Each structure stands twice: as C-alpha cells, then as structure tokens.
Amino acid sequence: MSKYDVAVIGSGPGGYVAAIRCAQLGMKTAIIEKYSTLGGTCLNVGCIPSKALLDSSHHYDDAVRHFEEHGIEIPGDVKINLEKMMERKSAVVSQTIDGIGFLMKKNKIDVYEGIGSFKDATHITIDKTEGDSETIEAKNTIIATGSKPASLPFIEIDKERIITSTEALKLKEIPKHMIVIGGGVIGLELGQVYKRLGAEVSVVEYLDRIIPTMDSALSKELTKVLKKQGVKFYTSHKVGGVERKGDEVVITAEDKKGKSVEFKGDYCLVSVGRKPYTDGLNADAAGVKIDDRGRVEVNEHLQTSVKNIYAIGDVVKGTMLAHKAEEEGTFVAETIAGQKPHIDYNLIPGVVYTWPEVAAVGKTEEQLKEEGIKYKEGKFPMRALGRSRASGDIDGFVKILADEKTDEVLGVHMVGARVADLIAEAVTAMEFRASAEDISRMSHAHPTYAEAVKEAALAATDNRPLHI
Incomplete structure (x- = not known):
C-alpha cells in the first residue's frame, strides 16, 4: 500500500494548487481525479473553455460591427465556422490540461485516476474506471471535489435542448x-x-x-x-x-x-448557480460532517470535523471561484506544514467576463449602508479616458468607496475594458490598507484604462478628478 503525507481528492484549481504547494513544502503528495483529464470544472468545462469562446466571439463581433470604423474593409460577408471555433476552444483546453500534467510530474506528485472514497480517516479507496480498485494511506487529506451545475426541481435537463x-x-x-x-x-x-x-x-x-x-x-x-x-x-x-x-x-x-x-x-x-459535489466521497466513513446544503463543514483553518482532513473550494462555504479555491489550497498546504498563512475573504475579487468586463473587490455600497459604515464615493466614467476613446471601449466606470473618516478604501467596483485585470490594482491597494489619496498620488501610465482608478480615487479623496 502506498503511503503519503497528503492526498488531495479532486484536481481542479484548488486541488492541483494544494498538491503543488504540499510538494513544494517537502510532503509526499498524491492527487486523485475521477476523470481522465486533470483540471476539474474550471479547466475542462468552465473558466478556460468559456473564455476561449468569449474571445473568439468577440473577434467575430468586432469584425462585423467595428472593423469598418477602424478603416478595415473585408470583401464579402464575414462568416462563422462554429466547428472551427469549438476546435480552437478544445485545443486551448487541451494545452492547459497538459500544463497541469507537466506540473504534477515536475513536482513529483503521484496522480491516480478514479473515484476516491474514504475507507476511514487515513485510508482512501480509489475505484478505477476499468473496474479494479486500490487503497492508499494518507496522514492528511484535502477534499477538493468542487461543484456541479444546480437546477430547479421541476426542470429536467436533457442535455440537448x-x-x-x-x-x-x-x-x-x-x-x-x-x-x-x-x-x-x-x-x-x-x-x-x-x-x-x-x-x-x-x-x-x-x-x-x-x-x-x-x-x-x-x-x-x-x-x-x-x-x-x-x-x-x-x-x-x-x-x-x-x-x-x-x-x-x-x-x-x-x-x-x-x-x-x-x-x-x-x-x-x-x-x-452551482452546488457542492460530494457524491462517492463516503464522508461518513471518515467521520467528516456535511451540512444541510451539501457543503463540507470546516473551521477557520479549513479543517473538517476530523483533524487530519481538510476541505477547500466550491465544496465548502463561500463564493464559488477558482481563485478562492487556489488561495484555500495554498492556505491548507501551509497549515499542514506548520506555517501561519492567512486569507482575507473580503479581498477575493469577483469578475464577469462579458464585454465590457465587470470586476469588484471589497464591500458593496449596499453592504456599507446595511452595516452602518459612513463612506464617500468617487466615480469616473471610462468614456472620459483617451485610451477608451482610442479603442472604442467607452462604456463603464470605476467606483471607489472609502471610509468617510480615515479615507481607507473599502470597496472598488468597475465596468469596462480589461477591468478583470485592472481589479488586481485595487486588491493590492486594499491588502496594504491604502487610502483613496494613496491611490490618487500614484503615477498611472498615460494613456491607459488604469487612469480611471486614479481619477476615481481623486474623486473619492476630495472630489477633484482631473479629466471631468
């Protein structure tokens, strides 16, 4: 029987990152995945393929609606080859999955294909697709089994229409x-x-x-x-x-x-929405408690009701986001290693990858009102930026909410081109508890979309944006 310091059940963003960090910290690590490909929902049927299709469809939309205004003329009609578009999407997914496989080999992580279920708190049985099974022993286990699409009780999903x-x-x-x-x-x-x-x-x-x-x-x-x-x-x-x-x-x-x-x-x-996935885990055999919403119960250390078993990502409470799962995977690995990591859940950004994109971090205006926190607002429209006019992406704004007395930034909310990337500036600032004035005094390259953040900060500081 193979023995491990850590076994990770599930190879999505939370699971594979947890496995890598455990291996980096010197622990003998195994990862168990029920499907033939690594990466979980995010890489296979979620984040990555959806972004590939969003980008492809964006190119088509630009060609049909915007190329002419840029002086680009295409003879004949622009046509869609949906089959080719789907092939490209699949290729992007395959490349990404292969990358995860490479990282497992690089970090000497043993990969098991099959359904992992608890025999007891330190033994996991892996039921393989070909019919046989194998049992491994693990001092610690990380449950990272993710989620699946939710439905309504009266809807029958036929997977066709x-x-x-x-x-x-x-x-x-x-x-x-x-x-x-x-x-x-x-x-x-x-x-x-x-x-x-x-x-x-x-x-x-x-x-x-x-x-x-x-x-x-x-x-x-x-x-x-x-x-x-x-x-x-x-x-x-x-x-x-x-x-x-x-x-x-x-x-x-x-x-x-x-x-x-x-x-x-x-x-x-x-x-x-989505719901936690624990089918086949046999959590009862290990003594792991599941709540009435199907989530694995954990404490502030992401430790389950069994001290050597942890759970992360969509299968526990909180937002169902790949990057939240990654942070939790790293957190648990470092906790097992005896370190003292931390996660500030208030600083996990949320993003909608439509165009324009939507991104946010921290408190919403509604939350601040509900909590009775006095705040001030600074807002700046994207259409006032030279960069936005140059690219034609003039929809949206950046809004900064800051504490009325201390000027500390409490929330940042954006709609616009590339705000999915831009929100990282707000996360960084808030991690270091920056004030709106701190951001307003930082030099932002011109012309960029990021200038909207500086201008919103100026508006929040003492209502003095420069370009409106």
Missing part, C-alpha cells in the same frame, strides 16, 4: 433563440457568446436585477450595455415550468405582478 453550461460550451449549431434562466455570471457570459454569433438571447431572472450579489451600480450599467447589444432581460420573473416540445422549449413564468408569461426558444440554458 434544455442544457447547462457544460453542454452550452459544445453546441453544434448557433441557437435561434436561447433562453437563459438565471442572470448570474455564467448565464451572462454564455448568453453574450451566442448573442454575438447571431442568436436571440433572453435572460429570465428571479430577482429584480442581474449579477445580484455585486454592487447595484454594476448591475445597472451592465444591463444597460447588454440591452444596447440586443440582449433582452426579464427580471423579477419566477420560472414555474420548462417543457420541451420537439425542437422547441417552452418556459412559463410569473412576473412581479403575478401575471403568467411564456417564452419560447430552441435552447434553454439553465444557469441558476
């Missing part, structure tokens, strides 16, 4: 009318992909706004921009039924006045 994000990433045709149930990150990103490619897209959301967990100003701006792009929104609509009739899907819902509404399309993307 009524689909989740997994199927939406490999369609063989462009929908005529895609109805998206759920106005969160995944639904909006994939909805924009197919809208760009020519589909009619309708988003049906139960709450009164899209991206409801983010600052309401971001929701308002993104709604305005996506409407301008042709996406239709039906907020405050409660879906009551989804039925497939041949190649047509019929969705019934109630609006906020209780009136019955019907939507018809050829595809329905169910995008109502």
Whole structure:
C-alpha cells in the first residue's frame, strides 16, 4: 500500500494548487481525479473553455460591427465556422490540461485516476474506471471535489435542448433563440457568446436585477450595455415550468405582478448557480460532517470535523471561484506544514467576463449602508479616458468607496475594458490598507484604462478628478 503525507481528492484549481504547494513544502503528495483529464470544472468545462469562446466571439463581433470604423474593409460577408471555433476552444483546453500534467510530474506528485472514497480517516479507496480498485494511506487529506451545475426541481435537463453550461460550451449549431434562466455570471457570459454569433438571447431572472450579489451600480450599467447589444432581460420573473416540445422549449413564468408569461426558444440554458459535489466521497466513513446544503463543514483553518482532513473550494462555504479555491489550497498546504498563512475573504475579487468586463473587490455600497459604515464615493466614467476613446471601449466606470473618516478604501467596483485585470490594482491597494489619496498620488501610465482608478480615487479623496 502506498503511503503519503497528503492526498488531495479532486484536481481542479484548488486541488492541483494544494498538491503543488504540499510538494513544494517537502510532503509526499498524491492527487486523485475521477476523470481522465486533470483540471476539474474550471479547466475542462468552465473558466478556460468559456473564455476561449468569449474571445473568439468577440473577434467575430468586432469584425462585423467595428472593423469598418477602424478603416478595415473585408470583401464579402464575414462568416462563422462554429466547428472551427469549438476546435480552437478544445485545443486551448487541451494545452492547459497538459500544463497541469507537466506540473504534477515536475513536482513529483503521484496522480491516480478514479473515484476516491474514504475507507476511514487515513485510508482512501480509489475505484478505477476499468473496474479494479486500490487503497492508499494518507496522514492528511484535502477534499477538493468542487461543484456541479444546480437546477430547479421541476426542470429536467436533457442535455440537448434544455442544457447547462457544460453542454452550452459544445453546441453544434448557433441557437435561434436561447433562453437563459438565471442572470448570474455564467448565464451572462454564455448568453453574450451566442448573442454575438447571431442568436436571440433572453435572460429570465428571479430577482429584480442581474449579477445580484455585486454592487447595484454594476448591475445597472451592465444591463444597460447588454440591452444596447440586443440582449433582452426579464427580471423579477419566477420560472414555474420548462417543457420541451420537439425542437422547441417552452418556459412559463410569473412576473412581479403575478401575471403568467411564456417564452419560447430552441435552447434553454439553465444557469441558476452551482452546488457542492460530494457524491462517492463516503464522508461518513471518515467521520467528516456535511451540512444541510451539501457543503463540507470546516473551521477557520479549513479543517473538517476530523483533524487530519481538510476541505477547500466550491465544496465548502463561500463564493464559488477558482481563485478562492487556489488561495484555500495554498492556505491548507501551509497549515499542514506548520506555517501561519492567512486569507482575507473580503479581498477575493469577483469578475464577469462579458464585454465590457465587470470586476469588484471589497464591500458593496449596499453592504456599507446595511452595516452602518459612513463612506464617500468617487466615480469616473471610462468614456472620459483617451485610451477608451482610442479603442472604442467607452462604456463603464470605476467606483471607489472609502471610509468617510480615515479615507481607507473599502470597496472598488468597475465596468469596462480589461477591468478583470485592472481589479488586481485595487486588491493590492486594499491588502496594504491604502487610502483613496494613496491611490490618487500614484503615477498611472498615460494613456491607459488604469487612469480611471486614479481619477476615481481623486474623486473619492476630495472630489477633484482631473479629466471631468
């Protein structure tokens, strides 16, 4: 029987990063993955393939709608080769997966393919796809089994016309009318992909706004921009039924006045969030407790009810984000090694990879009001930047919320070109507890989108932006 200092169950961003960090710290490490490829949901059917399709569809949209204004003329019609687009997406995924395999070899991490289940607190049985099984011993185990798409109890996902994000990433045709149930990150990103490619897209959301967990100003701006792009929104609509009739899907819902509404399309993307995945883990055998929402219970050290077993990522409480899982993977590895790491969950940024992008970190305006914290706001529009006018990306803004007395930055919220990258500046500033004035006095290269951060900080400091 092979013996390890650490065994990691699940090879998504949290799992493989945890394994690498454990190996770096001198621990003999194994990683167990049920599928034939490493990387989990993010690399295989999530973050990476969706961004590949977002970029490809963005290029097409630019060619159709914007090239001419840049003086670029294309003879004949611009055509979509969806098969080629999907091939490129798959190639990007394969390259990324191969990279994870390389990192496992580089760090001398043993990889097991199969379903890992607890025999007891220190032994894990691996049921392999070919039918046989193997048991390994681990002093410590990290559960990193991730999540899977959630649904509504009355919806039957047939994976053909009524689909989740997994199927939406490999369609063989462009929908005529895609109805998206759920106005969160995944639904909006994939909805924009197919809208760009020519589909009619309708988003049906139960709450009164899209991206409801983010600052309401971001929701308002993104709604305005996506409407301008042709996406239709039906907020405050409660879906009551989804039925497939041949190649047509019929969705019934109630609006906020209780009136019955019907939507018809050829595809329905169910995008109502994700739920923790612990199937086959046999947690009871190890004494690991699962809460009533299916999450593994952990303490502040991400330690389960069993002291040598930890859990990270989507399978525990908190936001379901790949980079949150990575931070937790590193945290647990260093904790096992006897170090004293820390994670500030308030500084885990959130991003929506539509175009324009949406990004945020820290407290929303709604949270500050709810908590009774007095704050000041600085806001700067992207359209006032020379860089934005040069690229044609004039939608959006940067908003900085700072403490009214101390000027410490409490939250930063952005909509605009490349704000997914730009938010790292805000995270860095807030990690060092910078004030709005600190940011306003830093030199920002001109012309860049980042100048909007400096200008918003100037606006928050004493209402003195330079360029509006």
